[in-house]
Amino acid sequence: MHELVQAVFGSDEKTALHQLIDALRVLDKFYFLRNEILHVFADYCQQYQKPAYFYYSSAIGKLINYTHEIILEAESTWFVVRPRIGSQQVWRLRPDFTGFDLMTPQAFLDVSDRLVNRYQPHILEIDLHPFYQGSPTIDDPRNIGQGLAFLNHYLCNQLLTNPEYWVEALFKALHRLHYNNIPLLISDRISSGTQLAKRLKQALKFLSQRSPNESYEKFRVDLQELGFEAGWGNTAARVSETLELFERLIDTPQPAILEAFVSRIPAVFRVVLISIHGWVGQQDVLGRDETLGQVIYVLEQARSLENKLQAEIKLAGLDLLGIKPHVIILTRLIPNCEGTECNLRLEKVQNTENAWILRVPFREFNPEITNNWISKFDIWPYLETFAEDAEKELLAEFQGCPSLIIGNYSDGNLVASLLSRSLKVTQCNIAHSLEKPKYLFSNLYWQDLEDQYHFSAQYTADIISMNAADFIITSSYQEIVGTPDSMGQYESYKCFTMPQLYHVIDGIDLFSPKFNMVPPGVDDKNFFPYTQKEDRDPSLSAQVIDLLFHREDPHIFGKLNNPNKRPIFAILPITFIKNLTGLAECFGRSQALQERCNLIIVTSKLHPDAATNPEDTREIQRLHDIINQYHLDGNIRWLGMRLPSNYIGEAYRVIGDRQGIYVHFARFEAFGRSILEAMISGLPTFASKFGGALEIIADQENGFHLNPTDLEETANKILNFLDQCDTHPEHWNEISEEMSQRIRNSYNWQSHTSQLLSLAKMFSFWNFIAPENNESRDRYMETLFHLIYKPRAEKILEKHLKF
Template sequence: MHELVKAVFNSDEKTTLGQLICALRAAGKRYFLRTEILQAFADYCQRSQKPQHFYYSSAVGKLIHCTHEMILEEESIWLVIRPRIASQEFWHLTADLTKFDLMPPQAYLDVSDRLVNSYQPNILEIDLSAFYKDSPSVSDPRNIGQGLAFLNRYLCSQVLTDPQYCLNILFDLLHKLHYDGVPLLINDRIKSGTHLAQQISQAIRFLSEQPDDEPHKNFNFHLQQLGFEPGWGNTASRICETLQLLEKLIDNPQPAILEAFVSRIPAIFRVVLISIHGWVAQAGVLGRDETLGQVIYVLEQARSLENQLREEIKLAGLDLLGIKPHVIILTRLIPNCEGTFCNLPLEKIQGTENAWILRVPFGEYNPEVTNNWISKFEAWPYLERFALDAEKELLAQFQGKPHLIVGNYTDGNLVAFLLARRLKVTHCNIAHSLEKPKYLFSNLYWQDLEETYNFSAQFTADLITMNAADFIVTSSYQEIVGTPDTMGQYESYKSFTMPNLYHVIDGIDLFSPKFNMVPPGVNEEIFFSYSQKEDRDPDVRKRIHDLLFTNEDPQIFGHLENPHKRSLLTVAPITSIKNLTGLAECFGQSPALQEHCNLIILTSKLHPSEATNPEEAAEIQKLHDIVNKYHLHSHIRWVGMRLPSSDIGEVYRVVADCGGIYVHFAHFVAFGRSILEAMISGLPTFATQFGGALEIIEDREDGFYLNPTDFAGTAKKILDFLDQCDTHPEYWLEVSEWMSKRIHHKYNWHLHTSQLVLLAKISGFWNFVVPDNNEARLRYMETLFHLIYKPRAEKILEKHMRR
């Protein structure tokens, strides 16, 4: 990047840069984001009649396209330049453009504080880079998020190259493996790594003489005499295959062999999935609007995990010992549960044999608050006590320690960190959505937002949990490091300021192999293609059709003048991020869209009086105002009622029956559960270009991404698609089929949970073979917890006690 900056300064293009900066100063602002800088540059190029290539290909054009932030001081210009994915540089230019310097992050963070009149000398600086300096690191940004594959390669090429060392390590690992004191895999008859190798050869010879499907119980005694306990497999052929994998691994360590062998090690039996703040239940409630997707995620993940673990236990031959998987969703008990089961301490998860929802109440610092549901922005004061209480309940339910703790969202991950630290258990972090990048300038203006959002506690907890976790599961690549044009969610924690609180110099190593992309699946018993007529109930189909198109109800708004037009469907809670008002505005501004389509909006609420907070009430009212402004009453159906998942599945299929499409118009989406549901149902789907939808849809050449700030461009994309469908009716079918197949093959729960369990095993293997700088890093996280997080949480508690 130095050469590019130098090229601008040493050419006539420095004049262009100076004129652009003058234009920005004239706007009366001091702080600019990438979109504003690019727009100003485009306007400049047009006014100056620059050739088209100048905007992209000139040195100054390339520099501007890499600039993500700009701060204009009286005597200085500061640029945040992102020369490539996962890389940030901070540049200082003098106002007269006579000098330029690459600066450390600290300097830019000081300038940011001055921007909001909150500069404080000697502020606390958080720098975690030292904890990752000696750890293995992904070198190619394209491989970020593929930590499992990286660790397999690293272990085989750097650690297990010495056969004797490899043998001894594997012996030590296998020898310590047990289930509640019962030895698995090998017993004390095998004395060393060398002895293990000898016994493997004998066991393989013995097993090769047995019928392939001979049950393990018929020759268990003979294997025990050789030193092998149950866990290698359930039949002679399965056990022989596993031992042969181990033999190959010892002789010639290869990543594929290591992964195949570790996947067969029976090491995970008890799993905790932590989801704290939502209404986590099954009958009559599935989370609040703000956590609906997360609750569905953990319930489906729990079912899939129990199936996965049961299958692994069976294939390992351990079911004959009475070993069963045990999965618990840990959440909070809510005494004032509004008619739901959220006040039950224990609830079995439907469709499972041994998966449960365990509810533990928040400590009663203030029953007026803790006996009720608490927003995700308010739960922070109660989490430490909750973790201590939950530990006792979990140990009682499991009759032992869990083998894996999976945190969900920031609060769940903070509890996971506290539990994993006390129990010495593997911790998996799943953020779902990091709030910091969702709320523009939320760190810079945190003090103004603190009364509503308590971001100081949340962002500190994010730093703690993402760095403390053994591995991090994300749904997409962009969640980690974004795109060439946008920063990722985790990347936004790399360097930032919380004025008057602390500076983060280096908050996360984006190249760490702890990052792993493991996208979720879809419940295919509920969400499946509209073309599967044999799996659909005609009565349910008619009921949903009438609900969407003809029924009159106090919770349904709008009467369709022509219900036979194609439908534009969207399913989402009413929040500013989901941008339902933007979609309605786009529809209202396009007479052509109204001529071709009806707009169907499925939410949980219809009236401002039903809102749970002022922001939600404002969005509901704004949507009503837009409908009135553009006279959309005969072109829109707004269904404001909560439907069970089974009915939502049929909503997608009914709209697909009529040749409709699905539109996800959010300003940003971390991943997009409804996108998966719509696509697998066979609905051609258009979705926001900001976030995880980029990786779900695969834009192809046809253009299914939408810019939610560009109403005219959105309308044109949808109309172009509809024109093609009208001209070539088979086109809708082609798009419907490839979208449905894509979700079915790539986004399914079996793939997700098999990868999740394998990651937990590889993580445990890694920590055993190559103990990382974990203890020092965890001590640092504990320091942040006690010295920063807890005082911020106590301030929230003080507010609650005054209610």
């Protein structure tokens, strides 16, 4: 970056830089983000008639394209430059334009505070960098999010360079595996790694003389005499394969062998999935609008985990010992549950043998609050005592300690951290979406937003839990470090200010192997291609067609003048972030779209008075206003009702029957469950380029990525696709099949669960043999919890106690 800066000052482009800064100052603003900066630079290039190459290829053009933020002080100009993914620098342009100075994060955060008139000379600085020094780290940004593959290579290299130490480490890691005091894999008859290597050869020789299909039970005693306990396999062939993998791993360590061996190790039996603030239930309730996707995710993950663990236990031969998997979804019990079953302490997860929803109530404090549903923004005062109570309940239900704790969302991740710390259990975090990047400048103006959103508690909780976690699952690469043009969700926690509260100098190591991309799957019982006619229920189809196109109902708005026009379909909660109002306005502004298509929207609410918060009330009313403004009555259907999953699945397929399209027009979408559902159903899917859809819809050149801030471009992209369908009748079918096939290949629960369990086993092993800085790191997190988080949470509680 230094060379690029010098190139600007070593040429006549220095004058261009001066003119550009003057152009920014004329706008009477002090803070600019990347899109604004590029727009001003493009206008500058046009005004001064710069040649075409200047915008991209000149030194100043490259500098501006790397710049993500600019702050204008009275004299100096500050540039936040991102020369590569996962890395940023701060440069200050001197007042006299004699040069650029590379600045520290502290200096930049100070100037940010001054920008909002909340600077103080002495402020708490949070710096996690020392706790990651000396740890294995990924070098290439392209490999961020592939922590498991990195650790496999790293450990194999260690085995090669120091085989004696690592063979002993492997022995100790396997020797400690037990289930309810039943030893697994290796007994006390083997006392060292060296002895284990010798016994392996004896065991393999013994097994070579047995029939491959012979049951483990028949030769169990013989293996026990050699020091091998249950867990290696259920037949002679399976035990032999697993032992051979282990022997090969010791003799010629390779990542593929290590991964295959670890996948066979029976180390996970009891799993906790934490999802706290939603209505977690199955009958008549699947979360509120803000938690619907999370609840569906957790239920599907629980079913998949139990199935996979059952298969692993059987293949390991442990079913002979009566060992069964046990999966618990931990959530809160809600006494005033509005006719749902969210007031039941224990509920079995449908279509499972031993997966359960365990509901633990919040301690009473003020029953007017704690007996009711509590928004994700207000839940923070109750989490510590919830974790204490939940620990006792979990130990009682499991009759032992869990093997793995998985947190979901900010609140669930914080509770996972508290439980993991107390129980000494491997912790996995899943964020689904982090609020900080969704609410622009929310950290800078946190004091103004505190009464409604309580971001001070939430962002502190995020820092604590993401650093305390043993590993973090993300659905996409951009969730971690974004794209060359945008910052990732986790990356936004790297360096930021909460003025007059604290500065985060280094909040997370983005190159840590703890980050792993493990995308979710789709419920293939309810969501499958529209072409699978044999699996569709004609009666259900008729009901859904009537709902989408014809039925009159107090919860349905609009009567279509021509129901046979190609449908544009959207099914999302009606929130500001999901931006259904933007989609309606795009449709309303385009007469061409209205002539060729109908817009069909499915949300959970139709009327403003049904909303649970002011933001959603405004959004519902705004959608009504847009429909009236553009006179869309005969071209739009708006269903404001919660549909069961089987109806939603059939709705996608009914739209597919009519060669419709799906549009997801969110201002930002961390991943997008409905995108997966629409694509696997066979719908050509258009989705926001701000978020996970960039990776779900792989081909970025075919126009299926939309900019929700550009309504005209969006309409043109959809119309261009429709033109191609008209001129080439098979085009719709080709795109439909491509999208459906992509989801089937890349987004399925079987793959998700296999990767998740491999990660749990590997990081449990890693923490055992190389605990690094974990204890000191966790002490640091405890300090943040008690000195920052708890006082912020107590302020919320004081407010709640006054209700």
